[in-house]
Amino acid sequence: MSNRVFDKIAIDVHKQTYIRQTNTDQLNEALKMSFLETLKTTADETEKMLDDLLALKNFSAPRIGEAMRYSALGQGKRLRPFFVCESARLLGADHQNALRVGAALECIHCYSLVHDDLPAMDDDDLRRGKPTNHIAFDEATAILAGDGLLTYAFEIVADELTHDNPAVRAKLVLELAKASGHNGMVGGQMLDLEAEQHTGQSLEEIIKIQNLKTGALFHFSLISGAILAQGTVEQFGALGTYAEKVGLAFQIADDVLDVESSPEELGKATQKDADAGKSTFIDLYGLAGAKQRAADLSNEACEALALFGAKAENLYAAARFIVERKK
Amino acid sequence: MSNRVFDKIAIDVHKQTYIRQTNTDQLNEALKMSFLETLKTTADETEKMLDDLLALKNFSAPRIGEAMRYSALGQGKRLRPFFVCESARLLGADHQNALRVGAALECIHCYSLVHDDLPAMDDDDLRRGKPTNHIAFDEATAILAGDGLLTYAFEIVADELTHDNPAVRAKLVLELAKASGHNGMVGGQMLDLEAEQHTGQSLEEIIKIQNLKTGALFHFSLISGAILAQGTVEQFGALGTYAEKVGLAFQIADDVLDVESSPEELGKATQKDADAGKSTFIDLYGLAGAKQRAADLSNEACEALALFGAKAENLYAAARFIVERKK
Numbered sequence: 001m002s003n004r005v006f007d008k009i010a011i012d013v014h015k016q017t018y019i020r021q022t023n024t025d026q027l028n029e030a031l032k033m034s035f036l037e038t039l040k041t042t043a044d045e046t047e048k049m050l051d052d053l054l055a056l057k058n059f060s061a062p063r064i065g066e067a068m069r070y071s072a073l074g075q076g077k078r079l080r081p082f083f084v085c086e087s088a089r090l091l092g093a094d095h096q097n098a099l100r101v102g103a104a105l106e107c108i109h110c111y112s113l114v115h116d117d118l119p120a121m122d123d124d125d126l127r128r129g130k131p132t133n134h135i136a137f138d139e140a141t142a143i144l145a146g147d148g149l150l151t152y153a154f155e156i157v158a159d160e161l162t163h164d165n166p167a168v169r170a171k172l173v174l175e176l177a178k179a180s181g182h183n184g185m186v187g188g189q190m191l192d193l194e195a196e197q198h199t200g201q202s203l204e205e206i207i208k209i210q211n212l213k214t215g216a217l218f219h220f221s222l223i224s225g226a227i228l229a230q231g232t233v234e235q236f237g238a239l240g241t242y243a244e245k246v247g248l249a250f251q252i253a254d255d256v257l258d259v260e261s262s263p264e265e266l267g268k269a270t271q272k273d274a275d276a277g278k279s280t281f282i283d284l285y286g287l288a289g290a291k292q293r294a295a296d297l298s299n300e301a302c303e304a305l306a307l308f309g310a311k312a313e314n315l316y317a318a319a320r321f322i323v324e325r326k327k
Numbered sequence: 328m329s330n331r332v333f334d335k336i337a338i339d340v341h342k343q344t345y346i347r348q349t350n351t352d353q354l355n356e357a358l359k360m361s362f363l364e365t366l367k368t369t370a371d372e373t374e375k376m377l378d379d380l381l382a383l384k385n386f387s388a389p390r391i392g393e394a395m396r397y398s399a400l401g402q403g404k405r406l407r408p409f410f411v412c413e414s415a416r417l418l419g420a421d422h423q424n425a426l427r428v429g430a431a432l433e434c435i436h437c438y439s440l441v442h443d444d445l446p447a448m449d450d451d452d453l454r455r456g457k458p459t460n461h462i463a464f465d466e467a468t469a470i471l472a473g474d475g476l477l478t479y480a481f482e483i484v485a486d487e488l489t490h491d492n493p494a495v496r497a498k499l500v501l502e503l504a505k506a507s508g509h510n511g512m513v514g515g516q517m518l519d520l521e522a523e524q525h526t527g528q529s530l531e532e533i534i535k536i537q538n539l540k541t542g543a544l545f546h547f548s549l550i551s552g553a554i555l556a557q558g559t560v561e562q563f564g565a566l567g568t569y570a571e572k573v574g575l576a577f578q579i580a581d582d583v584l585d586v587e588s589s590p591e592e593l594g595k596a597t598q599k600d601a602d603a604g605k606s607t608f609i610d611l612y613g614l615a616g617a618k619q620r621a622a623d624l625s626n627e628a629c630e631a632l633a634l635f636g637a638k639a640e641n642l643y644a645a646a647r648f649i650v651e652r653k654k
Contacts, residue, residue: 060510060539064517068509115474120466139447143470144517147442147477148509154481155504158497166494170485173500177482182395182475183387190391190471212387 028320035317042085042102043078049103053156063137067145068152071133072110079318080105080221086314087225087239094228097163101172101224104156108180109217111149114142116189150180163228171227179220188213192278201279207248215247222246238304245301246319252294253323255281261327294323355647362644369412369429370405376430380483390464394472395479398460399437406645407432407548413641414552414566421555424490428499428551431483435507436544438476441469443516477507490555498554506547515540519605528606534575542574549573565631572628573646579621580650582608588654621650 050072059065081102088098117124117132118139125135134142156162157172178184191209195201201209222243226236259282281290298319305312377399386392408429415425444451444459445466452462461469483489484499505511518536522528528536549570553563586609608617625646632639 058510060514060535061517061521063521064509064514111474115470118470120470140445140520141517143442143445143447144513144520147438147473148513150474150477151504151508151513154500155508158501158504166492166497169497170493170500173481173485173497177478177485181478181482182391183385186471186475186478187387187391190388190468193467193471194388194390208387 031313031317032321035314035321038086038314039077039079039082039318039321042082042099045085045099046078046081046102046106047073049099050106053103053152063141064144064148067133067137067141068148070136071114071145072107072149075110075128078102078106079322080109080217082318083218083221083243083315084224086318087222088228089225090308090311090315091225091229091231091235093225094163097228098225100156100159100162101228102221104153104162104176105217105221105224107149107153107156108176108185111146111153112180112185112189114146114149118142121189121193153180165230168227168230172224175220175223175227179216184212184216185214188216195278199279203284206279206281206284210248210251211244214251215244218247218250219243234307238307241304242301242315242319245297245304246322249294249297249301249319250322252281252285252290252297253325256287256290256294257325257327258282259287291323298323358640358644359648362641362648365413365641366404366406366409366645366648369409369426372412372426373405373408373429373433374400376426377433380430380479390468391471391475394460394464394468395475397463398441398472399434399476402437402455405429405433406649407436407544409645410545410548410570410642411551413645414549415555416552417635417638417642418552418556418558418562420552421490424555425552427483427486427489428555429548431480431489431503432544432548432551434476434480434483435503435512438473438480439507439512439516441473441476445469448516448520480507492557495554495557499551502547502550502554506543511539511543512541515543522605526606530611533606533608533611537575537578538571541578542571545574545577546570561634565634568631569628569642569646572624572631573649576621576624576628576646577649579608579612579617579624580652583614583617583621584652584654585609586614618650625650 051069054065054069054072056062056065056069081099084102084105085095085098088095088101113127114133116122117127118134124132126132130136132142133145137145153176154173157176158169160169162172163169180186182190188209188211191205192213195205195209219240222239223236225231226239229235258280281293284290285293301319302312302316305315308315378396381392381396381399383389383392383396408426411429411432412422412425415422415428440454441460443449444454445461451459453459457463459469460472464472480503481500484503485496487496489499490496507513509517515536515538518532519540522532522536546567549566550563552558553566556562585607608620611617612620628646629639629643632642635642
């Protein structure tokens with residue numbers, strides 16, 4: 001798969017550093033390794049931040065603390081916190097502040113998984129290879145743990161520790177609430193559930209659902225750096241466009257993984273959408289077409305960041321990673 | 328039932344206005360009518376505010392809008408918005424701003440009822456005389472409607488329309504999140520569920536559960552006026568003490584109503600706590616003792632507001648109403 005902007009940046013930036021690597025593939029590989037290292041570092045820092053924020057000694061009711069920790073810690077790639085930290089770094093915002101926003105966002109992401117897995121929703125027993133929250137605890141506890149994580153996200157963001165300017169904190173809360181609420185993630189979930197009632201959604205319908213369900217949080221993760229740094233309209237616009245393209249590419253790639261991987265590889269059930277009668281991007285594009293569309297979107301995402309030049313190299317690599325990942 | 332402070336205020340304030348009413352009972356009755364009028368006006372204004380905030384045209388997914396409206400509109404006494412508006416009025420904060428905070432608080436209160444009623448939680452089919460959200464819609468929709476209402480509360484509060492000072496908005500978000508989260512309402516819910524597992528809780532345990540489960544939101548409703556008005560430490564302290572006493576009185580009165588009323592009168596199932604093996608204030612104080620304790624707390628609540636003098640007459644009347652109400 002080719003990615004023109006990425007290749008160009010790889011050559012521009014790294015012809016000095018990686019002078020001995022004479023072809024684009026090697027340069028790309030070097031950039032990918034640098035990105036993966038940053039992703040890992042951010043994931044570790046996010047884990048530490050969440051571990052502190054969710055310290056059991058801070059809970060009036062230990063069981064709710066245990067259930068919230070169960071679903072917030074040790075989970076996933078922490079792609080959203082990575083985007084928060086990268087957009088913050090790109091615009092010169094404080095890294096510790098960005099980590100707090102990333103942790104809050106992860107609380108929202110994790111609450112949504114806990115509630116989605118409930119018997120009344122997707123009824124999943126397995127999430128990332130371990131029992132889902134309502135299996136490990138019980139349904140009532142899972143509902144409350146989700147509610148607790150959602151609420152805590154806003155407490156974290158509104159706290160003075162997140163930014164010393166209250167206008168920044170209020171803006172972060174507003175945008176986070178919009179991204180996760182009825183015209184964002186929750187609205188997307190509702191449309192997604194309704195889509196199970198009838199087959200043959202149009203491409204527009206599927207894109208609308210995905211933009212709300214996963215795109216809105218991606219969007220927040222990328223503009224949050226601009227909010228923290230009080231960036232320009234152009235910076236907000238560029239990061240917003242990148243987010244939109246990458247979010248959709250991520251979802252198409254998810255549908256590709258869903259048909260190409262086993263439940264063991266993904267750590268969760270596969271082909272549930274098809275079983276539920278929901279249309280996927282594969283139905284609309286075909287497998288090869290979907291892969292191409294994801295690659296194109298990844299490329300367009302990178303193009304949107306042109307104004308940042310080589311400083312955005314981790315975001316270029318992330319856009320590529322998202323469509324090439326194996327889980 | 329006697330309420331010393333209330334009687335004193337009634338005499339002090341209204342000996343001019345109600346000069347023809349020569350006994351305390353008549354003065355009290357006049358104050359009660361004035362309070363009930365204010366309560367009704369605030370409820371109507373809150374309803375209008377929520378109707379606007381939850382206008383169906385603003386929803387990407389109509390079904391989530393319908394489910395959120397179903398449980399947020401036309402419900403209850405709106406006691407919490409009343410407290411927001413009264414504490415705001417007492418300290419000279421803008422009434423429209425207070426109505427927005429009251430509407431947000433009502434979104435939180437209503438979400439908690441939707442989730443509490445779910446089969447995995449209290450499994451109630453009836454709420455205020457009509458089918459609960461998951462009966463009227465379905466479980467998945469009820470979970471999402473609760474999530475949507477919770478999230479929307481923070482969007483409402485963080486919006487510039489709530490206050491032009493972002494420090495006030497950030498503080499409101501922080502305190503609202505604390506009051507409704509794992510060390511507030513959600514934590515109290517968890518402890519309450521755990522209490523069903525064993526009988527014979529101590530008075531301290533029951534008070535802790537109630538302080539978290541219902542006290543925390545009462546507390547927020549009363550200090551929010553001081554936040555909006557950027558009040559003094561003394562004003563925060565007085566309103567906080569009033570909230571604590573009134574919150575506990577409210578809960579004890581609830582237990583009294585639970586044994587003295589029929590499901591038809593209350594519009595919901597009664598004696599569920601006793602059936603679930605949970606201890607109630609009646610178990611610990613006896614019926615007469617519980618009534619006396621509620622009356623004492625109501626009196627202490629009023630005493631805490633001494634610094635506001637006659638201006639707090641609606642809050643004095645509210646403290647009395649809470650222990651004397653029939654539903």
